[in-house]
Amino acid sequence: MFLMGCWLTGTIAMAVVATQNFYTIDRLLAASPNPSFKADVDTLGPEQSRELLRYLSSELNRLYFQYWNLVELAIGIAVLWLAVKLPEFDQVKWYIVSMLGIVLFLTAAITPQVVSVGRALDFVPRDPPPPALRTFGLLHAAFTALDLIMLILGIVVVRWLWKGAGEGASPDRA
Numbered sequence: 001m002f003l004m005g006c007w008l009t010g011t012i013a014m015a016v017v018a019t020q021n022f023y024t025i026d027r028l029l030a031a032s033p034n035p036s037f038k039a040d041v042d043t044l045g046p047e048q049s050r051e052l053l054r055y056l057s058s059e060l061n062r063l064y065f066q067y068w069n070l071v072e073l074a075i076g077i078a079v080l081w082l083a084v085k086l087p088e089f090d091q092v093k094w095y096i097v098s099m100l101g102i103v104l105f106l107t108a109a110i111t112p113q114v115v116s117v118g119r120a121l122d123f124v125p126r127d128p129p130p131p132a133l134r135t136f137g138l139l140h141a142a143f144t145a146l147d148l149i150m151l152i153l154g155i156v157v158v159r160w161l162w163k164g165a166g167e168g169a170s171p172d173r174a
Contacts, residue, residue: 001161003082007075007099008154011147014068021057025050055122062115069107076100079157092160095153102150106143114139 029050032038041049080096083089117136124130 001158003075003079004154004158004161007072007079008151008158010068010071010075011151011154014064015147017064018061021061022054025053025057028053051123058118058122062118065111066115069103069111072103073100073107076103086164089160089164092157092164095157095160099150099153099157102146102153106146110139110143110146114143 028037029041029046032041044052076096076099080093080100083093083096114136117132117139120132121130121136124132126133
């Protein structure tokens with residue numbers, strides 16, 4: 001249960017961090033309380049500052065997602081190893097295997113492409129939209145959809161484990 005909690009919490013935290021990294025740029029550019037930051041933005045210009053900060057956020061998100069994929073694999077393997085030891089949870093093991101399969105696919109196929117296409121789009125004008133922007137959008141949508149499916153599977157696993165733990169504590173269980 002603890003590892004599943006870590007896995008699901010980490011997945012949600014990554015989504016929040018990734019989106020907030022980009023929203024924070026616009027918030028800072030609109031109303032930063034730091035006078036040195038404002039002076040630097042004025043020197044560089046708001047559009048150039050925004051592009052530079054978006055690049056920094058993109059690189060941070062790329063790093064976070066690559067590391068998180070590896071952490072998810074380790075957590076998933078540990079969860080599966082522990083679940084294998086619980087014979088009453090035969091069906092839930094397939095949910096965990098599915099979750100691991102999704103993480104493996106994201107780690108090996110989707111995330112490297114998101115990183116590669118995303119880097120190719122850094123500092124590229126958006127008017128007109130470059131063709132790679134559509135590819136990036138599709139990759140991002142696939143990543144998000146698979147991550148959401150994995151999160152739902154994880155919630156099912158937690159519910160199943162929770163019910164099983166409750167049954168295990170039941171006095172009428174032999």
